Amino acid sequence: MQRDKFYQEIENRTHPNEKLIKTHCSYCGMQCGMHLRVNTATNKIIGVEPRYDWPVTAGKMCPKGVTAYQQTNHKDRLLKPLIRDDASLKGTKKGFREASWDEAYDVIAKNFKQQQEKYGKDSLAVFSGVSMTNEKCYLTGKFARVALGTRYIDYNGRFCMSSAAGGFLRSFGVDRGSTLPWTDIHETDCLFIAGSNTAECHPTSMFRIWNVQERGGYIIVVDPRETPIARRADLHLDLKPGTDLALANGITNLLIQNGYADEDFIKKHTNGFEETKELVKEFTLAYTSEVTGVNQEKIIRAAEIYGKSPNAVVMFARGIEQQHKGVDNVSAYTNMALITGKIGRPKSGVATFTGQGNGQGGREHGQKSDLLPGYRKITNPKHVEEVCHVWGIKQEEMPGPGVSAYEMFELMDQKVIRGLYLLCSNPAVSAPNLNFVRQAMKKLDFMVCSDFYLSESAEFADVVLPAVTWAEDEGTVTNLEGRIIKINKAQEPLGDSKPDWQMQVELAERLGKGKYFSHLKTAKAVAEEFRLASKGGNADYFGATWDKIDRQDGVFWPCKDENDQGTPHMFLDKKFYHPDGRAKICALPYRPPAEEPDDAYPLRLTTGRVVYHYLSGNQTRRIEFLRDMCPEPFVEVHPQTAKIYNIAHEEEVRLFTRRGEGKFKVKITEAIRKDTVFVPYHFGHDESINLLTIAALDPISRMPEFKACAAQMEKL
Amino acid sequence: MKKRLYIELENCIGCRSCLAACTQCGGHEERNRNYVYDVNPLVNRQTMPLMCLHCVNPACARSCPAQAIQVHETGAVLSALVEKCIGCQNCTIACPYGIPKFDTEQNLMYKCDLCIDRTKDGIPPMCASVCPTNTLQWLTDEEIANRKKQFNMDNGKWISSMPYLEGETNVKVNLPGILQGITKLF
Ligand code: SF4
Ligand code: SF4
Ligand code: SF4
Numbered sequence: 001m002q003r004d005k006f007y008q009e010i011e012n013r014t015h016p017n018e019k020l021i022k023t024h025c026s027y028c029g030m031q032c033g034m035h036l037r038v039n040t041a042t043n044k045i046i047g048v049e050p051r052y053d054w055p056v057t058a059g060k061m062c063p064k065g066v067t068a069y070q071q072t073n074h075k076d077r078l079l080k081p082l083i084r085d086d087a088s089l090k091g092t093k094k095g096f097r098e099a100s101w102d103e104a105y106d107v108i109a110k111n112f113k114q115q116q117e118k119y120g121k122d123s124l125a126v127f128s129g130v131s132m133t134n135e136k137c138y139l140t141g142k143f144a145r146v147a148l149g150t151r152y153i154d155y156n157g158r159f160c161m162s163s164a165a166g167g168f169l170r171s172f173g174v175d176r177g178s179t180l181p182w183t184d185i186h187e188t189d190c191l192f193i194a195g196s197n198t199a200e201c202h203p204t205s206m207f208r209i210w211n212v213q214e215r216g217g218y219i220i221v222v223d224p225r226e227t228p229i230a231r232r233a234d235l236h237l238d239l240k241p242g243t244d245l246a247l248a249n250g251i252t253n254l255l256i257q258n259g260y261a262d263e264d265f266i267k268k269h270t271n272g273f274e275e276t277k278e279l280v281k282e283f284t285l286a287y288t289s290e291v292t293g294v295n296q297e298k299i300i301r302a303a304e305i306y307g308k309s310p311n312a313v314v315m316f317a318r319g320i321e322q323q324h325k326g327v328d329n330v331s332a333y334t335n336m337a338l339i340t341g342k343i344g345r346p347k348s349g350v351a352t353f354t355g356q357g358n359g360q361g362g363r364e365h366g367q368k369s370d371l372l373p374g375y376r377k378i379t380n381p382k383h384v385e386e387v388c389h390v391w392g393i394k395q396e397e398m399p400g401p402g403v404s405a406y407e408m409f410e411l412m413d414q415k416v417i418r419g420l421y422l423l424c425s426n427p428a429v430s431a432p433n434l435n436f437v438r439q440a441m442k443k444l445d446f447m448v449c450s451d452f453y454l455s456e457s458a459e460f461a462d463v464v465l466p467a468v469t470w471a472e473d474e475g476t477v478t479n480l481e482g483r484i485i486k487i488n489k490a491q492e493p494l495g496d497s498k499p500d501w502q503m504q505v506e507l508a509e510r511l512g513k514g515k516y517f518s519h520l521k522t523a524k525a526v527a528e529e530f531r532l533a534s535k536g537g538n539a540d541y542f543g544a545t546w547d548k549i550d551r552q553d554g555v556f557w558p559c560k561d562e563n564d565q566g567t568p569h570m571f572l573d574k575k576f577y578h579p580d581g582r583a584k585i586c587a588l589p590y591r592p593p594a595e596e597p598d599d600a601y602p603l604r605l606t607t608g609r610v611v612y613h614y615l616s617g618n619q620t621r622r623i624e625f626l627r628d629m630c631p632e633p634f635v636e637v638h639p640q641t642a643k644i645y646n647i648a649h650e651e652e653v654r655l656f657t658r659r660g661e662g663k664f665k666v667k668i669t670e671a672i673r674k675d676t677v678f679v680p681y682h683f684g685h686d687e688s689i690n691l692l693t694i695a696a697l698d699p700i701s702r703m704p705e706f707k708a709c710a711a712q713m714e715k716l
Numbered sequence: 717m718k719k720r721l722y723i724e725l726e727n728c729i730g731c732r733s734c735l736a737a738c739t740q741c742g743g744h745e746e747r748n749r750n751y752v753y754d755v756n757p758l759v760n761r762q763t764m765p766l767m768c769l770h771c772v773n774p775a776c777a778r779s780c781p782a783q784a785i786q787v788h789e790t791g792a793v794l795s796a797l798v799e800k801c802i803g804c805q806n807c808t809i810a811c812p813y814g815i816p817k818f819d820t821e822q823n824l825m826y827k828c829d830l831c832i833d834r835t836k837d838g839i840p841p842m843c844a845s846v847c848p849t850n851t852l853q854w855l856t857d858e859e860i861a862n863r864k865k866q867f868n869m870d871n872g873k874w875i876s877s878m879p880y881l882e883g884e885t886n887v888k889v890n891l892p893g894i895l896q897g898i899t900k901l902f
């Protein structure tokens with residue numbers, strides 16, 4: 001239990017006829033603690049009350065969190081299964097009729113069976129998400145492999161955390177998003193933050209971050225935009241989108257040249273230093289500055305501050321990860337910590353700002369095309385054996401590895417994948433190159449979508465299943481620190497809606513696989529099996545019982561058994577997870593973005609979030625307060641660029657790339673590079689900026705390059 | 717111990733969580749009562765909250781011909797009493813910051829009451845509870861004095877705090893520039 005100076009002993013206000021249910025926000029990886037206010041007469045959620053005693057966020061919430069409760073009893077909730085008989089209406093909201101669960105299950109079971117008999121097991125795919133509990137994520141992986149027997153399962157973390165995962169695995173041999181608890185953040189001396197619009201995307205980190213400056217410490221921000229955090233940073237490195245690898249190498253070179261390398265640490269605990277030292281020599285100040293567009297003085301100063309800091313934390317987010325070299329970017333920034341030995345001790349380390357609520361836990365337990373519970377590999381026979389033992393299947397029954405999220409759409413286009421079960425995700429907005437993705441979804445013979453609202457992706461489905469919101473079920477989530485926390489149920493499911501785990505158990509029974517699923521009658525039962533399945537893996541949750549989570553204000557994995565209190569700080573013993581116990585310093589040659597600007601497309605387009613919306617906006621666009629604050633996308637343009645294009649604030653432009661186009665209102669601001677334009681991605685149909693983005697995938701993480709492509713615009 | 721609302725403008729990131737939270741205090745009919753402004757639109761992303769400062773001698777209450785605006789014993793300047801407010805909007809004009817809002821349908825003024833339902837029992841108001849950046853805080857006078865001392869700077873260039881802007885207020889404010897006075901660690 002970390003109680004720090006921000007911890008407040010405050011009694012909550014309870015109104016008459018209300019009770020408070022302790023839980024966490026449904027949205028981002030911060031997983032801010034909150035209470036839901038429940039009316040004791042109607043048993044309905046009616047509001048929110050801060051959770052002052054939650055050690056990470058001390059009652060604080062961003063506007064998404066404050067209004068999150070409005071999702072549950074929202075007028076747009078799906079209350080019954082929907083079936084669409086006329087397939088020609090796919091891609092629209094039209095033609096759905098309400099049906100019973102029995103009928104919906106029958107239609108699904110019949111179609112799945114027929115299709116798999118005709119085209120093979122692997123003609124069916126599962127596309128999932130990580131804005132749901134570990135229990136649901138775990139069961140989805142099992143459902144795909146055991147109930148459907150398909151190799152094709154992947155999830156929306158490929159558009160979010162997969163590069164961080166790939167980079168950490170390569171550098172440390174283990175992928176825990178943060179090597180230290182968030183309660184350390186304000187106590188460090190320097191935060192080096194690359195590609196994170198922290199103030200908008202993880203707002204409740206900000207009181208700790210500002211405190212570093214109040215103590216006289218430094219904040220260095222790397223971002224093509226002067227985001228709210230960059231505005232106040234001591235140093236803002238305003239690089240060209242997609243050039244992070246050069247910057248990281250350049251700074252690493254300076255750290256070595258200027259004597260900030262910790263030779264003892266390097267010798268004892270790492271591999272790869274010599275090659276890296278050689279490689280980064282190429283990244284002279286002049287070259288680095290030329291590639292990145294960042295002023296030389298700033299690069300020198302950044303290296304000096306980070307190098308001198310007694311303690312420092314390197315942090316990053318999607319800005320560096322959503323590139324076709326995202327994994328290299330992660331390892332390259334991680335190099336800074338490894339070379340200076342600023343890791344494996346309190347107040348120093350490396351962390352990524354996890355995007356989705358369960359972006360950490362959800363990627364560890366078998367929703368990824370090549371992973372099994374406990375971060376096991378599906379290509380490792382020993383790992384497969386361990387999981388088969390828990391699941392009660394034979395090793396030869398375990399399907400092989402599939403393909404990544406975006407590649408599944410390619411297989412749909414090729415008619416290799418003909419059926420899809422989509423849950424907890426809205427790729428019709430969040431995937432790149434949407435014209436292609438949407439037509440691939442249209443080609444499916446049969447598609448099921450589970451959601452609690454009719455999302456843009458549900459518009460492509462034949463059957464839509466009404467899921468519950470987070471507040472109508474219980475389970476665990478792993479926040480951005482790697483802390484396993486508990487989500488509690490505040491209300492019974494609205495209408496006929498059900499939690500996804502229950503749908504999967506009932507569907508498995510219809511598919512004749514009941515013996516592997518029927519014992520899972522509660523979320524708790526799924527949790528028990530899931531802990532067992534993770535036991536012995538790198539991400540070991542076995543000791544993280546719900547009791548312990550409650551008692552300790554969360555449990556950091558790995559947590560191996562009853563007596564293990566979990567692991568807030570990673571690598572305190574300087575043991576990394578590679579077989580020889582050493583971390584890897586990586587020599588990484590620079591590659592430019594997949595699509596560089598040219599005469600026809602001279603601008604760099606980058607995308608991201610605003611504080612009022614979450615992911616594809618399927619949830620937040622329906623919340624009145626949030627929609628009022630940001631009702632539509634916009635394109636941010638520097639005034640000098642606007643002048644060249646002869647456009648004024650709030651005028652409309654047609655923005656286009658080689659893949660697609662859209663109309664956007666212009667927002668003039670000096671807080672962006674002159675060669676770059678920015679559009680937030682939370683919007684559907686014609687308003688999706690992902691119609692324009694490029695599907696250049698990282699060779700390791702298969703992360704698309706959302707953050708950089710070449711674009712052009714014209715005044716309308 | 718008595719606590720006050722304390723505002724550090726430099727910290728604001730413009731998330732407007734304070735506005736969203738304002739609707740969540742039981743007594744607010746789910747309408748927010750304060751403001752967040754872009755300080756330099758078209759230039760940068762600096763924002764600032766504009767909250768009722770709960771003046772010691774409130775112009776809004778003084779200007780009210782119907783005595784609809786009461787001052788609570790804690791010093792909080794309350795929203796107009798429904799039965800007294802005549803909808804003249806004098807208060808909005810009188811307030812140096814234009815804080816009181818007006819509901820044309822009900823012909824009724826409504827304003828920040830410092831979540832009196834909470835603060836009368838020492839529970840922080842909703843805005844200061846949720847503000848993710850500690851722009852809005854709920855502190856004792858001693859804590860406020862410490863913060864002012866920490867940010868004090870006598871370099872003649874920057875003023876980070878003034879005794880008050882327009883008359884004495886119960887809410888205390890630190891203007892942007894607080895970091896100018898900080899000594900760096902190294
Ligand atoms: S969206 Fe994230 S930062 Fe905002 S309240 Fe929810 S968990 Fe906290
Ligand atoms: S909640 Fe705090 S940071 Fe957000 S707008 Fe209000 S004052 Fe500013
Ligand atoms: S700030 Fe305005 S509304 Fe608030 S007490 Fe003073 S005069 Fe009245």
